[in-house]
Amino acid sequence: xxxxxxxxxxxxxxxTVLETRKIAIIGLCGGGSHIxxxxxxxGFRNFVVIDPQRVDETNLNRLVGMTxxxxxRKKPTPxxxxxxxxxxxxxxxxxxxxxxxxxxxxxxxxxxxxxxxxCLDSVRAKDExxxxxxxxxxxxIDIGMDVHKTADGYLIAGQVVLSSPDTPCLRCLGIVTxxxxxxxxxxxxxxxxxxxxxxxxxxxxxxxxGLVMQLLLPWHSTTTDSAYLEYDGNKHVMVPSNRLAIAxxxxxxxxxxxERGDPSFDVRQLKISRKTTGPQSNMLxxxxxxxxxxxxx
Amino acid sequence: xxARIKLPIKMLAEMRADLHRPHPFAxxxxxxxxAGACAYSDGALLLARTYHPVDDEDxxxxxxxxxxxxxxxxxxxxxxSYRPPAAILHVHxxxxxxxxxxxxxDVRSAREFVPSLFGAVPRxxxxxxxxxxxxxxxxxxxxxxxAEEYAFEFIGVGASYIKFGERP
Numbered sequence: 001x002x003x004x005x006x007x008x009x010x011x012x013x014x015x016t017v018l019e020t021r022k023i024a025i026i027g028l029c030g031g032g033s034h035i036x037x038x039x040x041x042x043g044f045r046n047f048v049v050i051d052p053q054r055v056d057e058t059n060l061n062r063l064v065g066m067t068x069x070x071x072x073r074k075k076p077t078p079x080x081x082x083x084x085x086x087x088x089x090x091x092x093x094x095x096x097x098x099x100x101x102x103x104x105x106x107x108x109x110x111x112x113x114x115x116x117x118x119c120l121d122s123v124r125a126k127d128e129x130x131x132x133x134x135x136x137x138x139x140x141i142d143i144g145m146d147v148h149k150t151a152d153g154y155l156i157a158g159q160v161v162l163s164s165p166d167t168p169c170l171r172c173l174g175i176v177t178x179x180x181x182x183x184x185x186x187x188x189x190x191x192x193x194x195x196x197x198x199x200x201x202x203x204x205x206x207x208x209x210g211l212v213m214q215l216l217l218p219w220h221s222t223t224t225d226s227a228y229l230e231y232d233g234n235k236h237v238m239v240p241s242n243r244l245a246i247a248x249x250x251x252x253x254x255x256x257x258x259e260r261g262d263p264s265f266d267v268r269q270l271k272i273s274r275k276t277t278g279p280q281s282n283m284l285x286x287x288x289x290x291x292x293x294x295x296x297x
Numbered sequence: 298x299x300a301r302i303k304l305p306i307k308m309l310a311e312m313r314a315d316l317h318r319p320h321p322f323a324x325x326x327x328x329x330x331x332a333g334a335c336a337y338s339d340g341a342l343l344l345a346r347t348y349h350p351v352d353d354e355d356x357x358x359x360x361x362x363x364x365x366x367x368x369x370x371x372x373x374x375x376x377x378s379y380r381p382p383a384a385i386l387h388v389h390x391x392x393x394x395x396x397x398x399x400x401x402x403d404v405r406s407a408r409e410f411v412p413s414l415f416g417a418v419p420r421x422x423x424x425x426x427x428x429x430x431x432x433x434x435x436x437x438x439x440x441x442x443x444a445e446e447y448a449f450e451f452i453g454v455g456a457s458y459i460k461f462g463e464r465p
Contacts, residue, residue, distance in 0.1 A: 020460075112338045114458060136335065137303045137344050137454050165305050165454055215458045225306075225456040258381055260344040261333015266420040267439050270298075270336060 004043050010217045015043070021216055022046035024110055026103045026129065027119035028079040029053070030196045031143045033064040034205035035117055036083045040090040042213070047087055048109055050099040051079040062198040103129065110138070115212050117141045119205075121194055123184045127176040130169050134255035135262075137165045141211050142175070143204040145231070147195035156200050156233025159241070160207045162215075167226035168247035171254045200233045207231075207238060299449040300422070300437050301337065302386075304330070304345035306455025313428060315350050316390040323356045324363040325390070329374045331383035334421055340449070341422060341439070343384055349377065362402055364389070371410070375417045384421040385414050386435070390428040396462060397429040399436060407436060407445070415441040424448070433462040 004015065023044055025032050028051040036049060054076040055066055063079070065086040070077035080098040087094050099106040103125075110116060116138050118129045126142055133140035145158030163169050170176040207229055214223045228244035231237075308330075316326045328351055333344040355370035378385050387407070391397045399407075407425045414423040415438075424437035424445070435448030450463040 021458075108336075108338065111335060111342065114452075135333075136342070137305075137452075139454060139458060166307065215456075218457045223456045225454075257346040258383075259333075260346050262335035263381065265334045265336065267334070267341070267422045268420060270341060270439065 007042070009219055010213075011219070014217050017217055018043040019045050021114040022048065022112060023212065024048035024050065024113040024116045025083070025119065026050045026116065027121070028063075028083050029059055030062045030119060030198070030201040031145070031205040031208070032117070032119035033062075033066075033079075033083065033086070034202050035119065035209055037064050037086050037090070038205065038209045039212070040087040040094070042209070043091065045091060045093075046095045047083075048097045048099065048106070048113055049080050049083040049087075050101070050103045050106055051083075052101050054078050055082065062196050062201055064198075107132070111136050113138060115139050115141065115215060117143070117208055117212065119143050123176055123180045126170055127181070130163055130171075130176070131255065133163065134165060134169060134252075135260060137260060139164045139215055139225070141208045142170060143201075143208050144175075145196070145200045145204060145233070147197075156197070156231075158200055158204050158231035158233065160204050160211065160227065160229040160231070160238075162211045162225070162227040164225040165260075166257070167252070168228075168244060169252050169254050172247040172250075172252050173228050173241070173243050174247075200231065203233075203238065204231055298439070298446065299337070299340035300343065300435075300439075300446060301340070301450050301452060302332070302343045302345065302426070302433075302435050302448050303452040303454060306453045306457065306459070308345060308348050309428075309453055312348050312388060313390060313430070315348075316388070316428065317392070320353065320356060320364075322358050323365070327351050327364055327366060327370075327387060327389040329370075329377075330386040330388055330426070331374075331378050332386060332421075333381075334384055343386070343422065343437075343448075345386075346383060347377070348388075349374065375414070378414075378418050378421075382418050382421050385418065385423045386426050387411075387424070388426040388428065393429050394431050395429060396432050396464075397427045397434050399425070399427055399434065403427065404436070404445075411438050411445070412441040431461070434464070435462070 025035050055070050057071045060066055065082045078100050080100050084096045087096055097109055116133055120126050130140055140163045142161045148155045228241040229238050230241045320326055329349050331346045335342050351366050351370045355367050357365040357367045359365040374385055411423050422437050422439045424435055426435045433451050436445045437448055438445050447464045451461050453459045
């Protein structure tokens with residue numbers, strides 16, 4: 001008997017897949033912490049966890065695996081360290097690649113991932129990550145939630161999206177719009193964070209993990225390479241969005257197949273670039289990310 | 298260096314179906330994939346963009362080989378691959394199951410025509426792929442004067458995400 005016996009319906013090859021597939025989780029505060037925990041319990045071994053921040057006390061209401069002590073330390077615990085701690089508490093000898101920085105600095109390791117799950121608040125960040133995933137043909141799962149003021153209280157809403165090559169992207173689905181980017185840019189730096197609570201994050205994260213599993217270890221024949229699930233946290237339902245069916249009628253015009261790959265790739269420089277330009281490109285990504293942040297301000 | 302080839306599952310199914318269509322006189326069909334590329338942790342990654350069957354009129358009757366294609370097929374492929382620069386992968390199928398092997402004719406003819414592709418698109422790798430019903434093999438050239446290397450593995454992206462055709 002092994003610890004994975006109860007999920008043998010995932011197939012004879014499931015242990016090999018769990019041992020060898022690499023999954024990145026970007027944004028580890030809310031939904032990302034649930035996803036890390038669930039993937040570790042499922043038995044995945046290779047993780048890339050990315051978050052530039054350390055915890056603070058306000059994260060304790062939703063960050064799975066965080067303790068009071070993490071926030072009380074003179075130097076509070078990095079969120080990537082909590083993710084690693086959660087994984088190691090479940091999974092024997094995992095490979096956890098931690099990036100305590102912006103995801104844009106981790107392009108090389110992200111290119112080698114089999115699935116990327118983004119739990120990012122920023123619309124711009126979602127957009128950039130979706131573009132990256134389409135360029136390098138990586139299935140991208142995005143989750144997000146928000147709380148809206150209504151006439152009779154509040155509405156908790158959210159979404160889970162699976163975007164794959166040749167399927168509608170976040171722009172096709174109306175999650176990333178020029179208007180949303182503009183509004184976000186205007187709000188940037190204002191006091192107060194977006195409302196976040198643990199239970200909707202858990203629902204969205206579980207659905208995201210379900211999508212990861214049906215991609216990598218399909219247990220039925222009607223799997224899909226694109227999904228848009230809308231969450232109504234007041235009615236406690238998750239339903240497929242009509243937007244996906246509408247968007248899927250036309251090829252994605254934002255990320256055409258001809259844009260796949262690194263536009264600066266040159267096979268004649270392949271060995272040279274691996275030895276000498278890796279750190280430079282890493283630094284360049286940091287500079288671009290920094291300038292982008294300043295522009296948003 | 299390890300080279301991987303990533304392609305949409307739908308394209309894979311489309312290619313298998315297309316390559317199994319009978320031709321008026323050729324014994325088998327061939328096509329071309331265009332692909333982007335990027336450096337990868339331990340080598341290179343080729344990212345399939347489009348698949349183009351060779352047009353019927355571009356086959357040349359030749360009973361000494363299973364299939365022979367003319368300059369028109371290569372000209373059309375080079376036109377598609379020039380801008381943006383794309384890797385060119387000649388593809389055909391041997392059918393059957395399991396890891397397919399290239400025939401001697403496959404390798405000899407590839408050694409003749411693949412290096413010439415670098416004249417038109419020097420910055421990208423090029424090569425040949427042979428499919429089976431459930432796997433594939435690839436031979437890739439990373440320069441006109443360099444020896445070919447087997448693709449390390451294929452990655453199919455789509456409604457299920459699969460890896461196949463792994464070579465040690």
